[in-house]
Amino acid sequence: MSTFSRSLFATAAGLALFGLSACGGTSTGGEPTTQPPAPGAALQSFDPCTFFTPEELTSFGVGTTSQDFTQVSFQPGCEWEGEKLSIGLQKNAKDTVQSLGQGGGFDKFEPTNIAGREAAEIIVGGATDQGVCNYAVSAGGGFVMYQLSGFMRDSVPDPCGELEKVVNQTASRLPQ
Template identity: 50%
Template sequence: MSVRSRSVITAVTAAALLGLSACGGAGDSGAEQPEPQAKPLQSFDACTFFTPEELTSFGVETKAEDFTQVGFQPGCKWNGDQMILSLQKNVDEDFDQYEKTGTFDEFTRKPFAGRAGARMLTAGAKGQGVCNAVVSAGGGIVLYQVTGNYPEFDACGEVEKIADQTAARLPQ
């Protein structure tokens, strides 16, 4: 076989393989596969969610600080004299997954602003002056957390009040 024949065969084979890969290969119906939909929560910025007026009314500073304890749950916190407020998002888990896979001292289902939600104490948090509200939002969850700066502070009452007042604005 001449060098020219081999070159032509190689070029035809390469073109055929490229054509097959563009069509999706063997066993594919040729229909386009849907792209994974971006979750609305992905573009949500927890650090800019609360208005300055809300933060002032909650008794915390308006300056946000990073509060990303684990990489898949970014968020911010705001310090105050009586409490620390934090807000985080998790686009990897929805509300039901979070309930099933988490370890809690308490997980009491309670809607916030008409959304699936729960008052939650993570494992080991009971009696520590910290309380969370987890709310279904935009294909994932948003976690509100209040930590009281003194023992008598009602962290659960405060986190529920804040979630009730603001959860309606979270991404759908």
């Protein structure tokens, strides 16, 4: 994957913050209380690196061996490379699709709904017509970022259309 493509993904990843916290307390009667789960708690055990099946990866045109795609510590994930493109998947347990959109810095941030979940098609600033696309999909109190990057800007004629197929096929399995 080119340095330029990686930097675009790092920019997208850099728009998010990561943090998990959960705390319990004591009621006025001295009884332990249970706090509601912290935002993103359902994503804590979600592993982006094992989410796709080998059959899915092959159908997407990428290999079945994942590589670390944690460009920033607060948004861990993996990517899979093929001959023409790579697919990345990262999780963010603190922010939401909506809060991500408030950060700005996008050529395109188009809210949508996928598998009954809040989502957005995203092209980071300066990446229009560069063969890349991102989808943020609400999951487990945070979001999961799907990414597609063509190795050449024209190696995938419609990167957002191709990535949307991947997202539509798999998003229903993301944590609630």
